[in-house]
Amino acid sequence: MEEGAIRLGIFAGAFLVFALLEIFIPRRSESQERPQRWSTNLILSAINTLMLRFALPFAAVSTAYWAQMQGFGLVHWLVLDPVLGGIIAFFALDFAVWAMHVASHKVPFLWHLHKVHHTDPRFDVTTALRFHPLEIAVSMLWKVVVVALLGAPVLSVVIFEVVLNAAAMFNHANIKLSEKADRVLRWVIVTPDMHRIHHSTRPIETDSNYGFNFPWWDRLFSTYVHDPKGGQENITFGLKEFQGKEPRQLGWALLLPFKALTHVQGWLSSRVNKDGTPKAGH
Secondary structure, three states: OOHHHHHHHHHHHHHHHHHHHHHHOEOOOOOOOHHHHHHHHHHHHHHHHHHHHHHOOOOHHHHHHHHHHHOOOHHHHOOOOHHHHHHHHHHHHHHHHHHHHHHHHHOHHHHHHHHHHHOOOOOOHHHHHOOOHHHHHHHHHHHHHHHHHHOOOHHHHHHHHHHHHHHHHHHHOOEOOOHHHHHHHOOOOOOHHHHHHHOEOOHHHHOOOOOOOOOHHHHHOOOOOOOOOOOHHHOOEOOOOOOOOHHHOHHHHHHHHHHHHHHHHHHHHOOEOOOOOEOOOO
C-alpha cells in the first residue's frame, strides 16, 4: 500500500477515535456552533491535504528519499547507524517543529498566518486541523530544510509525520483525563490539559506550552505553564480581538492573513506622498 494511503488511513482512524472520545468523556461542553466550526476546520484540512499532495510533491518524505540517495545530511556524513540516526532525527525534527511554533508567535509575518489556528473560538479535535494553507506550506518548507540537513532516514520521517498528526489531534481533543493520568503523562507527552492553556486568550498563556509531541522543550526553555489562571473550566479560547462569529467562517479564515497585509499597506501609504517621498514629520 502507498505510504500516503497508510498515513491517510491512520489520520482518519485517529480523528474518529478522538471525536468519539469527545462525546463520551468531554472535558468541557463545547457543542455551540459545531456544524459551522467543524465544516470550516475540515475544509481547511482538505485544502491543505490536496496542496501537500499536488503543489508540494517535494515534501519531507520525498526529501528524505533524496538525502538517502545522495548521501546528504548529518546522518550520512557521520555514518551513523540507521536506527540511531533515525532516533536522533525524530527528536531533532520534534525540536525543529517546536522552534517553528515559537517563531510563529514571535515573527509578525508568521503570526499573521498562525493566528488563523488561534482564532478558533472552541477547542476540540478539529482545532488540530485548522491551519491556513500558507502556514502549512511554510511549515513544510521548514521541515524539508531540516530533513535535508539531518539526512533523516525515510522511515523516521514517515513515523514522525504520523506521530505528529496523531499527537496534535490528541492534545487538541476535548477529552477529560484523570488528574493522576494527566500528571504522569505530561512528563513524556503533551496532554490536552497542557496544550489547552496555549489556546487561552491571555497572552502569557498563549505564549506557553508550544509543544505538540513532547513537553521537554517547553520545560527546558521556560515556556511551560502547568495550570491556567482560573482553572481549565474557565479558559476563554481564541484571540481577544476575534470573539465574534467571523472565525467560524471559512472565507474569513482564508482571508485573515491578507487583511493584516492591507493594514500594513495602509500604514505605509499614510506616511508617504503620492510621488513616493516621505511626508513631513515621518
